[in-house]
Amino acid sequence: MAGVSGADVPLEPRGxxxxxxxxxxxxxxxxxxLVAVLCVIAATIPFGGLARAENKAPKLEKLQAGVEYAYGxxxxxxxxxxxxxxxxxxxxxxxxxxxxxxxxxxxxAKIRGAGKSDVPFxxxxxxxxVHDVGSMFADTFTDDKLNDSGDVIPGETVSxxxxxxxxxxxxxxxxxxxxxxxxxYDVVFLFNHRGTEFPxxxxxxxxxxxxxxxxxDGSFDWxxxxxxxxxxxxxxxxxxxxxxxxxxxxxxxxxxxREQRKHSRVHG
Amino acid sequence: MSRRTRTTRAITAVTALAVFGLGQLLTAHLPDExxxxxxxxxxxxxxxxxxxxxxxxxxxxxNGGTSLSSPIAGMRTSHLWVVIAYTFTPSRATTGLSSLxxxxxxxxxxxxxxxRNQNSCTTSVPGLPIQCQAAxxxxxxxIVGAHAELAPNAFQRQYDAVxxxxxxxxxxxxxxxxxxxxxxxxGSTLGAS
Numbered sequence: 001m002a003g004v005s006g007a008d009v010p011l012e013p014r015g016x017x018x019x020x021x022x023x024x025x026x027x028x029x030x031x032x033x034l035v036a037v038l039c040v041i042a043a044t045i046p047f048g049g050l051a052r053a054e055n056k057a058p059k060l061e062k063l064q065a066g067v068e069y070a071y072g073x074x075x076x077x078x079x080x081x082x083x084x085x086x087x088x089x090x091x092x093x094x095x096x097x098x099x100x101x102x103x104x105x106x107x108x109a110k111i112r113g114a115g116k117s118d119v120p121f122x123x124x125x126x127x128x129x130v131h132d133v134g135s136m137f138a139d140t141f142t143d144d145k146l147n148d149s150g151d152v153i154p155g156e157t158v159s160x161x162x163x164x165x166x167x168x169x170x171x172x173x174x175x176x177x178x179x180x181x182x183x184x185y186d187v188v189f190l191f192n193h194r195g196t197e198f199p200x201x202x203x204x205x206x207x208x209x210x211x212x213x214x215x216x217d218g219s220f221d222w223x224x225x226x227x228x229x230x231x232x233x234x235x236x237x238x239x240x241x242x243x244x245x246x247x248x249x250x251x252x253x254x255x256x257x258r259e260q261r262k263h264s265r266v267h268g
Numbered sequence: 269m270s271r272r273t274r275t276t277r278a279i280t281a282v283t284a285l286a287v288f289g290l291g292q293l294l295t296a297h298l299p300d301e302x303x304x305x306x307x308x309x310x311x312x313x314x315x316x317x318x319x320x321x322x323x324x325x326x327x328x329x330x331n332g333g334t335s336l337s338s339p340i341a342g343m344r345t346s347h348l349w350v351v352i353a354y355t356f357t358p359s360r361a362t363t364g365l366s367s368l369x370x371x372x373x374x375x376x377x378x379x380x381x382x383x384r385n386q387n388s389c390t391t392s393v394p395g396l397p398i399q400c401q402a403a404x405x406x407x408x409x410x411i412v413g414a415h416a417e418l419a420p421n422a423f424q425r426q427y428d429a430v431x432x433x434x435x436x437x438x439x440x441x442x443x444x445x446x447x448x449x450x451x452x453x454x455g456s457t458l459g460a461s
Contacts, residue, residue: 093342116376117376117377118377118378169384171344172341172344174343176384177384178382178383179383180376180378180379180382180383180405180407181407182376182406182410183383183405183407184346
């Protein structure tokens, strides 16, 4: 039997250190995957792959009073803003009672149902929020209460974005929960606010929603309100509220004058 | 490749194509989901009794005006209030009738249970009629030619019986209603009218 001499054994080619390292890595799956991921990241660098991600604020459309805007099947034309402690002062068929400890914030608007079926409550109720006002009661009919002992029980206040409103039909002061197709109404979006210190300019945010199925029960509705528009309106007391303020100022002036005359007689 | 193998493959291919074709044919001709879920509609007119599975319904009168006086509130509108008075008589079990909608020829629909609308219809025992009233706020410009749809269940109308009643609304009727300042509802009562 012929032996194999050492001269007959083929020598393995001696590669460089780098080629041995590559061979080592490529021989195992995990390093191969890591290298592949690094290559993909490296390939994205020229296209901004390592750029700092910016947390961009949503782009807000600047809205104008007197212009109709669409929110799904709902159309809204904002008109003006005012505040009033007792919007239905003097009305016999009263639906809204004076705000206790505050005043109502009223956004006058025209609304219209533009679809084939009702504009639902989910859409009508979440289309609008106030911004940078503060001291907002949780909803229209939340305010400070007096208990039997005469103590004030403060109503819940919330952040501006959480303050809810009621849509009131101006013609009869009755709440609109939804509106039918083709219907138009002159309304106020009625918020409630603790105190009567209001900014001179009111900022409103409007929200667009998506009509989609619920992931829980599959029912379709308007969901996922997304901030889409911003409107600024001059904010002042309503005409009736201004008259009340003027009368109160006149009474205070007359009282001060009487005090002054009395003081003059005593010391004069 | 033998002749037998070629024949087998050819038959397989032809069979697959035939199955695809048959599937497409069935898909095109079988009723879709919307069709299979559609309600069973029965047409009628004012004054006619129509069967709606749980009983019979008869629309008695249809009136309109520009404000509504009801036991709940007085409501004004720049449009029209339409008040539909109807009788429902349960046939087998104690029940009422909870769904009433007005549908316009252009596809718009106004529900008796949405917005400020009212559909007042209590429940009754089999054989004892209920006097019901629905008040629905509608835009005057769309309701000429509209019909009412009355059904036992407000939330589930698939497969169910629906009475489709022509409300006989003409331009003259709308003009008359526009000139009527107030219309009233009295709620629901038991017994024949």
